[in-house]
Amino acid sequence: MPAEEKASYCSVDQNSKCRVYTRTNNYSNEDTHYWRDTSTHYCHPLEDYLPFWPAKPARYREVVSAYTVETKKLITKISDVIISEGLGFEKEYLGGELSKVQKLSDGKWIGVEPLPNAFLVFIGCQLQIISNGKLKSVIHRAVTNSKQARICVCTFVIPSSDCHIESASHLVNESTKIPLYKGYQYKEFLHTYILNHGDFEAVLQFYKL
Template sequence: MIDVSKRFFDLPFEERSKYMSTEMRSPVRYGTSFNQNKDEVFCWRDLLKLSCNPLSDVLPFWPSSPADLRPAVVNYSKNTKLLYLMLTEAILESLGILVDSKKNENENDGLREFENGSQLIVLNCYPKCPEPDLTLGMHPHSDYGFLTLLLQDEVEGLQIQHEGRWVTVEPLPGSFVVNVGDHLEIFSNGRYSSVLHRVLVNSAKTRISVASLHSLPFESTVQPSPKLIDEANPRRYKDTNFASFLDYMSSREHKKKSFLESRKLT
């Protein structure tokens, strides 16, 4: 995936620009920012977003060059989805929503709603920058979905905010960074907190990363699990869905956890 991503971003701009779109619901979108119509400052990156729902419908819209991009992404998306489901099962068990599958298979219906969930693959390229202190590869934000599985190359750049300071996540060969997203914070009624993160750039090396973003199906309502709400733990978030998120993103600049903050109940 890292190799085919590099070769896509090495294509002439005329080839890459065929996939530019201002439509956030497009099955393929090449660009530089979250919302190029509203963002006041563009990020120092190129990105290619590929919707994976359903693969049979979106595949014809994906770039046909490099020639091995489509099969590589299909294979990668299927395997990252399997990993996502394994992690989600563990998360649901940790919340007490699922019992241990070895104990009672009949009580695990809660996992099934995630099996047909949404998936978006994002290829990121952060070119080397002549003045890296004056810009960011990606400004501070949290991911909107349930979980994000991030594959990094060997170049540092990703930082998470921890206890009020920015901490660099050093790339480990053969590993994924797993980010908690806004939907999981809402679903867990705040038991899990979405991760505020950003990306730095440097003057020496280009950085490549591949993010696989996962959540519930696009048409689903995301809400705190009723099993996690009682008198001692009242509901902390409004119901939401992908339409609300896309409308929010299309209408304003996305900063930090602004969408999640709009979902909180006072």
């Protein structure tokens, strides 16, 4: 995408349906700045969001829309079959609308070697809370080098802003009947996430009972 085209989409509004940005929300507090060109936009329902997508490159909307249709099928299979059945949820409990990567483990960064033609699936904060701590959100980072450019295509599965999130009742300790986390609307979580500069461990601690 040409620089002038990027400039037309540049925005710091996290609610923008389509935007380009180059830095994190925590820029002023960072020891090391994480610069990168990031283009992000909502995908589903396609008929609602497709008109806001970049018109260039020429086949961007055609190719990315086809990709998002297939990834939605994959995500639905993962949430309905693997995660929901594993946690004892009914089908569609989780919504029906639905170079190198490293993860942090015991204070150390461990390389996650990519497999050809495969997806990396990370559990996020919402599933940790819904599963009452049985699933753990993963701290991860992308590693770059000075010799080769890196392009990442990330697909996030997020609730609607008014969606109520809470621990599933059948996963709460039967003796105490007290969940690990308090319930909230997703837009409240986003606000807390921004206030904590993307530190989701601090965010999880905020909702912990």
